[in-house]
Amino acid sequence: MSKTPLRPPLSEEVVAKLQSAVAKGRWKVGDRIPAEPELMAEMGVSRGTLREAIKALASTGIFEVRRGDGTYVRATSEISGTVQRVYRDHSDQDVLQVRFALDTQSARLAARAAEPKVIDKLRALLSQRSEAWEARDYPAWAQADWQFHLEVAQASGVPLMHEIYESFGDVFHGTKMVQRLADGFDGCLRAGHEALVEAIEAGDPERAARSVIENLDYCISWMP
Structure with missing residues (x-):
């Protein structure tokens, strides 16, 4: 009996979409990405799933979450984000x-x-x-x-x-x-x-x- 391939977590799909948007230049370094309600509606996901994806990209250095202000693009790739973090040290x-x-x-x-x-x-x-x-x-x-x-x-x-x-x-x-x-x-x-x-x-x-x-x-x- 064939097994149905397991679908990756929804948050991973959202991560991929956000990464693609940055890579294709939808948002440039220094830009603030759209507010949560707009992205939730666009991607058809819950607030929790979106936040999990943004948190994952913030950990790579691609995004920077600023409390009370929003989420900004810091780098265009994981390599660039890592370099920016390492440079500070x-x-x-x-x-x-x-x-x-x-x-x-x-x-x-x-x-x-x-x-x-x-x-x-x-x-x-x-x-x-x-x-x-x-x-x-x-x-x-x-x-x-x-x-x-x-x-x-x-x-x-x-x-x-x-x-x-x-x-x-x-x-x-x-x-x-x-x-x-x-x-x-x-x-x-x-x-x-x-x-x-x-x-x-x-x-x-x-x-x-x-x-x-x-x-x-x-x-x-x-x-x-």
């Missing part, structure tokens, strides 16, 4: 050490696999970075720099590498990077940027890695 220096591993391997792999159109995109981002730095538009500078490094990670050809790198978001750049800027800091250092693109275009993995290390050593030297 470690210093900026520790986080930058993680970049040595991610950036150097991304650079090596990109030097073996990057296509001409990727090189063009990297150079365009560096041009935006330079223009923003000269204009003292630091948020725009940080955004262009971050997108550049994300593109290198994607050019590695390893999707997981890109996903892990992307999960660090504001930890590596964004407001935290801007807050660390100091007089004399070179925001357009060629090492790890223009020099990295040249190494990638030349198909030289070790030269690419050395360029990244030079850049990160420079960043560490400016940390308090």
Whole structure:
């Protein structure tokens, strides 16, 4: 006699729907999700089931429940949520050490696999970075720099590498990077940027890695 497959708990189905909504961009990081009555009606579930699902996603770091205010999106995936929680327990220096591993391997792999159109995109981002730095538009500078490094990670050809790198978001750049800027800091250092693109275009993995290390050593030297 065949057995009917067991259906997963209803709360797990709601978790999957909420995760999908975040992943597809229905709610962005920082957004407050709809109130409980609206979500209960939309998903056809009880308040208890919905709260159980939200609690599960809050434990992964994807949601943040604020008493008396609502539930907000903190991250777009469990990896990103975990990184955000872990970051609070470690210093900026520790986080930058993680970049040595991610950036150097991304650079090596990109030097073996990057296509001409990727090189063009990297150079365009560096041009935006330079223009923003000269204009003292630091948020725009940080955004262009971050997108550049994300593109290198994607050019590695390893999707997981890109996903892990992307999960660090504001930890590596964004407001935290801007807050660390100091007089004399070179925001357009060629090492790890223009020099990295040249190494990638030349198909030289070790030269690419050395360029990244030079850049990160420079960043560490400016940390308090």
